[in-house]
Amino acid sequence: MLQYLKLAVVDDFIDWLAANLDQPLFAHAYVDRRHGPRTFTGLPDALSQYFWKHNGALGAPGGTCLTSSNAVLNALRQALNTGMKNSNDAATLSASIEVMAWGGVRAGNARWLTINTAKLVSILSSTTAALASQNLAHGLLATRGQMRFNAGMTKVYSLLVDDFIIYDSRVAAALDWIVVKYCQARQLPAVPAELAFPWAPAKEAANAKAPKNRDPRQHNYYFPRLAAGEPHAVWNLKASGILAEVLRRAPFSTFNTASTIPALRRLEAALFMIGYDLPHGRSSEVAVSPREIDDEEDWTECFTAARGRMFHYRIQTDGIYLQDGRVYPAEVINSMLNILRSQFKSGHFPLANSATDVRSGNSKPGVGSAYFQATADKGNPPDSSALVAVLHDLGALNHTAGRRDPWSINDSEFAHQSKMDVSVLFTRQLELNDAL
Structure with a gap:
């Protein structure tokens, strides 16, 4: 006692x-x-x-x-x-x-x-x-x-x-x-x-x-x-x-x-x-x-895929916003996920987001090249490390420890979608925020 x-x-x-x-x-x-x-x-x-x-x-x-x-x-x-x-x-x-x-x-x-x-x-x-x-x-x-x-x-x-x-x-x-x-x-x-x-x-x-x-x-x-x-x-x-x-x-x-x-x-x-x-x-x-009191609480703690570095994000209907100012629009996320599904189906894929290798075309297929393509070759490939971490946090991606290609799409979240759309996940998270 x-x-x-x-x-x-x-x-x-x-x-x-x-x-x-x-x-x-x-x-x-x-x-x-x-x-x-x-x-x-x-x-x-x-x-x-x-x-x-x-x-x-x-x-x-x-x-x-x-x-x-x-x-x-x-x-x-x-x-x-x-x-x-x-x-x-x-x-x-x-x-x-x-x-x-x-x-x-x-x-x-x-x-x-x-x-x-x-x-x-x-x-x-x-x-x-x-x-x-x-x-x-x-x-x-x-x-x-x-x-x-x-x-x-x-x-x-x-x-x-x-x-x-x-x-x-x-x-x-x-x-x-x-x-x-x-x-x-x-x-x-x-x-x-x-x-x-x-x-x-x-x-x-x-x-x-x-x-x-x-x-x-x-x-x-x-x-x-x-x-x-x-x-x-x-x-x-x-x-x-x-x-x-x-x-x-x-x-x-x-x-x-x-x-x-x-x-x-x-x-x-x-x-x-x-x-x-x-x-x-x-x-x-x-x-x-x-x-004013609670602004800090609007941000969610997360850790990058590559090095486990802490960062903070928030979900809005139109995308993922990082506290450091980076933004991942929903249409870019959808495009990246659909590229990965086209390339890997339900299989595993690597992060592979070296800026030099992706921009030169020497990178193996993976998250980095899919993100770069989704941004019309304008995005910074290493930024995909934070993005996939958030998508894993939300349940859109799976992570299998011990593999060189640890990432895979969580098909159960997109089972009824011919084209993957994260808006359903965003809506669910915003609804949870209303309930929590």
């Missing part, structure tokens, strides 16, 4: 939340950007309205309800555990990317997982052990820069660590919203540091007209921004411990009724629904526009 849970204010918060868990105190409403108004009479009602669209995985079908998501997560948990038990990095990579795909966070995570394939089992095993230790002073948790932990990895570790929730921006927002109500009920002048769960902004399109609010501030009740890595993992542990103990102290709650889905997963699902959008708080501070 986390020693943190024995702190007086934490213990009092747990008691208060357990007593109010099924009460209308937690009624909430907002406008879902894709599906219209949603109204919840409380946390149990939020659970009953759970909605997350996914495509299924490993034989478990797609769906939108919690039962279907739970079936997918059970299959993925088994795949992860099998891969790690057998020290099979490739199988563990495949399962991890499937987890990201289920959670809508493949973009921003697939490339990191791929370039770390050779040590993935070791990374996941050591982090799982640190989290399972319930020791906030554990070396991996207490030292900055040692751990990758974000909205994607929390989903992976929720399948590897017992009683460990997914702590993403929606769950964090809902938990802080509840903490504010606790502070108001106890007439506290400020949020206790022990309960100041960090929040993260929603993922948004660059031109979002009605950005979702995940900042839980109300009057003098403020919360810090969530930092990736060890701080995220530590607060994930604290949130998991609190919610598990709340359920233990509320044995007659709706969340503890008989179900094939664990009570903690059901409570997490209710928080996920509540935290989609919060009312904008009021304070004495100077107002700052949501776009």
